[in-house]
Amino acid sequence: MFGKKNSKVSLEKLKQKAQWLELAETGIIKPYVYLRPENQIKRPGHLHKCDWFPWAPINLNPLDLDNLEFAEQILHLENTAFGPQAMPIPRWVFYDCGVLPGFVAGFAMKTSHLPEGIKKVMRHDPSKEWTPLSLFIMIPSMMPGEWIAHNLCAINSLVGESDRMYGLGFLSKAFGLWYANVVTCCGVTQWGNPALKLHAHFGHLQVVTSFTPVHSHAHSVTYRSQVDTAVWSLFFSKEKDLQFLSKYKDTSNVVDPKNNQTMIDLHQKIIAGQGPFFLSPFDLAEKKLTEPLIVYQPI
Numbered sequence: 001m002f003g004k005k006n007s008k009v010s011l012e013k014l015k016q017k018a019q020w021l022e023l024a025e026t027g028i029i030k031p032y033v034y035l036r037p038e039n040q041i042k043r044p045g046h047l048h049k050c051d052w053f054p055w056a057p058i059n060l061n062p063l064d065l066d067n068l069e070f071a072e073q074i075l076h077l078e079n080t081a082f083g084p085q086a087m088p089i090p091r092w093v094f095y096d097c098g099v100l101p102g103f104v105a106g107f108a109m110k111t112s113h114l115p116e117g118i119k120k121v122m123r124h125d126p127s128k129e130w131t132p133l134s135l136f137i138m139i140p141s142m143m144p145g146e147w148i149a150h151n152l153c154a155i156n157s158l159v160g161e162s163d164r165m166y167g168l169g170f171l172s173k174a175f176g177l178w179y180a181n182v183v184t185c186c187g188v189t190q191w192g193n194p195a196l197k198l199h200a201h202f203g204h205l206q207v208v209t210s211f212t213p214v215h216s217h218a219h220s221v222t223y224r225s226q227v228d229t230a231v232w233s234l235f236f237s238k239e240k241d242l243q244f245l246s247k248y249k250d251t252s253n254v255v256d257p258k259n260n261q262t263m264i265d266l267h268q269k270i271i272a273g274q275g276p277f278f279l280s281p282f283d284l285a286e287k288k289l290t291e292p293l294i295v296y297q298p299i
Contacts, residue, residue, distance in 0.1 A: 009232075009233040009236070010051060011051050011052050011054065014052055014233075014236070017166065017167065017236045018165070018166050018167040018168075018171060018236075019166070020165040020166070020168070021171075023109070023113075024055055024107075027055075027110075028109060028110050028113045029107055029108070029109050029110075029133070030055055030056075030057060030058050030107070030108060030130075031053060031055060031057040031058070031105065031106070031107055031108075031175050031179075032057055032058040032059075032060060032105060032106055032107065032108045032130065032132065033057045033058070033059050033060070033103075033104075033105050033179065034060045034062050034067075034070065034071070034074070034099070034104035034105065035059070035060075035061075035062070035103055035104065035105075036061060036062055036063050036099065036100070037061060037063075039101075039102070039103065041103070041179060041180050041181065043181070044179045044180070044181070045178050045179050045181070046181060047181035047182075047183070048177070048178050048181070048227065048229045049229060050174075050178050050229045050232070052171070052174065052175075052178070053175050053178060053179070057105070057179070058108060058130055062099045062104070069125050069128050070128070070130070070132065071094075071099075072123060073122070073123045073124065073125075073131055073132050074094075074104065074106075074132050074135050075089065075091065075094060076122065076123035077122060077123075077132060077133075077134075077135060077153060077155065077158075078094075078135060078151060078153055080121065080158055081153040081157050081158060082151075082153065087216065087217075089151060094137075097139060097150065098137040098139065098150055098151070101139055101140065102137060102138050102139040102140060102147075102150065103137070103138045103139075103140075103147075103176065103180055104135060104136070104137050105135075105136050105138075105172065105175060105176040105179060105180075106132055106133065106134035106135045106136055106154075106172045106175075106176075107132070107133045107134050107168065107171070107172055107175075108130040108131060108132045108133060109130070109131055109133055110129060110130060110131075111124055111125065111126060111128055111129060111130060111131045112126075114131055115163050117159045117160055117162065117163035118131075118133075118155055118159055118163055121155075121158045121159060122155060122158070133154060133155045133165070133168060134152075134153065134154035134155065134168050134169060134172040135151065135152070135153060135154075135172070136149070136151070136152045136172045136173050136175075136176040137149075137150040137151040137152075138150060138176055138180065138182070138185075141186065143184065144183075145182070145183030145184055146182075146183065146184040146185075146186060147180065147182045147184070147185055147186070148185075148186050148187065149173070149185055149186065149187035149199075150187075152169060152172065152173050152195070152198075153169065154168040154169040154172060155168070156168055156169065167235070167236065169198060170198055170201070170235050173198075173199075173202065174202070174229075174232055177202060177227050178229070182227050183226070183227060184224060184225070184226055184227065185202060185203070185224070185225050185227055186208065186222065186223065186224045186225075187199060187222070187223055188212070188215065188220050188221070188222050188223075189220065189221060189223070190217050190219055190220050190221070191210075191219050191220075191221055191255060191257040191263065192219075192257035192258075192289045192290060193289070194289060196221070196279075196284060196289075197281075197284045197285055197289075198235070199223060199225070200279055200280075200281040200284045200285075201231060201232065201234055201235035201281050202225050202227060202228070202231070202232065203225035203226045203227050203228040203231065204225060204226065204228070204231075204241075204244055204247070204248075204278055204281075205223050205224075205225050205278060205279045205281070206223060206224045206225065206275075206276050206277065206278050207221060207222075207223060207266065207270065207275070207276075207277045207278065207279060207295070208222040208223060208224050208270070209221065209222040209267060209270065210255060210263045210264075210266040210267040210270065210277075211260065211263040211264045211266075211267040218260070219257070219260060219263060221263075223279075230243075231243070231244075231281070234281060238285055240282045241280070241281050241282060244278075244280060244281065244282070244296075246299075247298060247299060248278055248280070248296035248297060248298055248299060249296060249297055249298075249299045250294055250296060251277070251294075251295050251296060251297050253265070253266055253269070253277065253294075253295040254292040254293060254294055254295060255292065255293050255295060256292040256293075257289065257290055257291075257292075257293075258290060262292070266295060275297070276297065276298065277295045277296065277297060278295070278296045278297070278298075279293055279295065279296070280293075280294065280296055
């Protein structure tokens, strides 16, 4: 049942929400792993209990020139999605910070089956079997088991409603975390960004920085989550995370996405060691992006 503590939703139940996964059953869509041979994951998917990804992924070596077009398509998707936010990945950053040390994954569709709406916005080559629909880039950190979520995007943000695949971005990140046996995931997004709603559903979201002027966007939040597949289904059900409510209490602190001073005030408390502080996935799901968010602490 969706949302029940310590339960997990079967693949069949998930497909009722994300119906495009039926295409994975027929081989039209598959997860992919774009990973140089030296970085191959040992025993993929053995750490976290999850039956959502039974299909063998497409495994592509980014150092093979035959796979260059796939990289071009990944970059086209990312640059088209993040260009308007002034945060597209330069090619050298994609290679130096993503491909070389890390892990790139997502979902791809057989090029021969691409809908016209996707063809209009996505670079595609009819001579290539697969075209990426999403990407999730992770970089390992110096902390054992910890990875940095560098980038996540999906075709959904670029196409009309009829061509969107519900939960594609979420499931792309879920696949990457599951496949790479990630224990802890850190990442960065901005207050008021819809991505914050998504990232709060992979494990309880700790605020590491609430004001980050060293970033291009000072109103960025750095987060850390202990990966927990038991809460993944809540993204689809929209139910309250009862486990969160039993572990954390409301504090007097709030972050207002329209008020930098509230971000700075919380950040000073973090630096002073008064945390850890967490955000509620239910608050994020229920509230508008412009509304103040309550900050929580462990009970």
